[in-house]
Amino acid sequence: MIEGTPPDTPSNDAQPLWLACVDKLAQEIPEQQFNTWIRPLSASVSADASKVVVSVANRFKLDWIRAQYASRIALLLEAIQGTPVTLELALAPREGPSRTSPAPRTMQDQVLAELPDLAPAEITSPRAPKSRLNPALTFSTLVEGSANRMARAAAMHVAGSLGQLYNPLFIYGGVGLGKTHLMHAIGNHLLSDHPQAKVLYIHAEQFVSDVVKAYQRKTFDEFKAQYHSLDLLLIDDVQFLANKERTQEEFFNAFEALLAKKSHIVLTSDTYPKGLPDIHERLVSRFDSGLTVAIEPPELEMRVAILINKAAVENAVMPEEVAFFVAKNVRSNVRELEGALRKILAYSRFNQKEISIQLARDALKDLLSIQNRQISVENIQKTVADYYKIKVADMYSKKRPASIARPRQIAMFIAKELTQKSLPEIGELFGGRDHTTVLHAVRKIGAERQQNTELNQQLHVLEQTLKG
Numbered sequence: 001m002i003e004g005t006p007p008d009t010p011s012n013d014a015q016p017l018w019l020a021c022v023d024k025l026a027q028e029i030p031e032q033q034f035n036t037w038i039r040p041l042s043a044s045v046s047a048d049a050s051k052v053v054v055s056v057a058n059r060f061k062l063d064w065i066r067a068q069y070a071s072r073i074a075l076l077l078e079a080i081q082g083t084p085v086t087l088e089l090a091l092a093p094r095e096g097p098s099r100t101s102p103a104p105r106t107m108q109d110q111v112l113a114e115l116p117d118l119a120p121a122e123i124t125s126p127r128a129p130k131s132r133l134n135p136a137l138t139f140s141t142l143v144e145g146s147a148n149r150m151a152r153a154a155a156m157h158v159a160g161s162l163g164q165l166y167n168p169l170f171i172y173g174g175v176g177l178g179k180t181h182l183m184h185a186i187g188n189h190l191l192s193d194h195p196q197a198k199v200l201y202i203h204a205e206q207f208v209s210d211v212v213k214a215y216q217r218k219t220f221d222e223f224k225a226q227y228h229s230l231d232l233l234l235i236d237d238v239q240f241l242a243n244k245e246r247t248q249e250e251f252f253n254a255f256e257a258l259l260a261k262k263s264h265i266v267l268t269s270d271t272y273p274k275g276l277p278d279i280h281e282r283l284v285s286r287f288d289s290g291l292t293v294a295i296e297p298p299e300l301e302m303r304v305a306i307l308i309n310k311a312a313v314e315n316a317v318m319p320e321e322v323a324f325f326v327a328k329n330v331r332s333n334v335r336e337l338e339g340a341l342r343k344i345l346a347y348s349r350f351n352q353k354e355i356s357i358q359l360a361r362d363a364l365k366d367l368l369s370i371q372n373r374q375i376s377v378e379n380i381q382k383t384v385a386d387y388y389k390i391k392v393a394d395m396y397s398k399k400r401p402a403s404i405a406r407p408r409q410i411a412m413f414i415a416k417e418l419t420q421k422s423l424p425e426i427g428e429l430f431g432g433r434d435h436t437t438v439l440h441a442v443r444k445i446g447a448e449r450q451q452n453t454e455l456n457q458q459l460h461v462l463e464q465t466l467k468g
């Protein structure tokens with residue numbers, strides 16, 4: 001399931017498929033959740049009903065629907081239609097004034113300008129459920145591996161002894177690596193031990209919107225009472241506070257109030273605190289004043305374990321050899337692994353065939369061909385050379401100064417991570433080097449990545465660039 005643009009040939013005849021799906025969801029989901037998340041959706045269905053594009057008002061909602069409801073919607077659509085249906089989520093076209101409208105004048109205007117893309121109805125919608133935690137996201141459903149071991153241990157510590165060490169806990173890493181899951185796990189753990197604890201999970205964009213609402217309705221006292229009285233505040237994706245001056249100020253106030261009363265704050269972001277652009281220095285230094293931990297992309301064995309576990313949750317058996325095949329081909333993040341698994345399960349159920357490597361190959365045909373097309377060792381050499389401002393020819397040359405040798409080692413490391421090439425093949429493509437030279441580079445950069453935040457960040461950027 002991917003984000004995309006509406007299909008070219010929407011058909012009104014096919015709309016009953018979507019309406020039937022919405023009907024089913026209405027029976028399954030609590031009314032308030034249904035009204036908040038599902039009712040506002042609109043969908044366009046291709047003429048042959050093989051593709052449904054659901055439009056969502058803003059990115060926050062899109063992420064939420066993708067995480068919470070997309071797999072269920074996809075399954076329902078296929079069950080109703082009786083043939084495979086591709087589900088896509090797309091941002092609805094924005095209406096009203098563009099972001100380039102003249103600078104706001106009053107404080108309320110300024111705050112309103114910070115509003116994420118929420119429809120007006122959202123501003124007056126009833127208050128969300130108290131903790132906003134998803135009970136399914138717990139420590140027990142989070143597979144542990146070296147990629148998340150430290151973050152998981154710190155999170156468990158926080159959940160077990162609130163307000164003491166590691167406050168704030170700042171968790172960062174690339175998309176779909178389990179940061180949100182870990183946050184919810186902390187909240188759920190705390191609530192299971194202390195059901196009366198005041199816990200709030202909130203996405204940073206929603207925090208911006210809460211600040212806006214407080215200004216609009218002149219309910220700042222209520223806003224402060226709500227936030228400043230929490231025992232645990234979990235705030236996701238703080239990079240979304242960038243350039244939101246007023247919101248940052250309110251967040252700073254809440255932050256200080258919570259720390260003063262020994263409440264705990266857990267934050268996530270796509271980068272480490274000092275790497276956050278357009279966030280006020282005093283907030284950045286607060287973010288960094290507790291414990292900052294990274295979540296890395298999961299290593300092969302962890303990806304295999306995640307696949308096998310998630311298949312079991314869906315009452316399916318994924319043989320280990322198939323899990324290895326998928327894990328070797330889907331490397332970027334857990335969300336993509338989940339997407340691949342969903343495709344395989346749907347394909348297996350639809351064709352009534354057992355899960356095998358051949359079935360996985362067929363189910364993931366599109367995904368595999370895109371990957372193979374995109375990432376070649378030549379592409380990696382060029383991207384890394386551009387990034388470190390050296391000549392591509394230096395990737396094959398025998399030169400040894402560190403300014404050249406290091407980018408070369410980084411390129412070898414990425415080649416091992418992102419392509420199916422063996423060590424000797426990679427060595428060959430780097431000017432006929434021995435496979436032990438490649439192995440040395442892979443081990444060295446891999447170990448350094450765990451310790452060196454800056455290198456880790458550079459690798460993330462390079463990997464994201466290569467994956468397009």
Ligand SMILES: Nc1ncnc2c1ncn2[C@@H]1O[C@H](COP(=O)(O)OP(=O)(O)OP(=O)(O)O)[C@@H](O)[C@H]1O
Nearest residue numbers: 141142143174175176177178179180181306334335
């Ligand atoms: N170690 C893990 N074990 C099991 N499931 C995981 C693990 N890590 C991530 N997931 C699952 O992968 C999906 C994506 O994770 P999550 O939403 O927590 O990522 P994220 O890092 O917050 O991403 P984003 O930055 O895009 O918000 C979720 O369904 C989550 O449950």
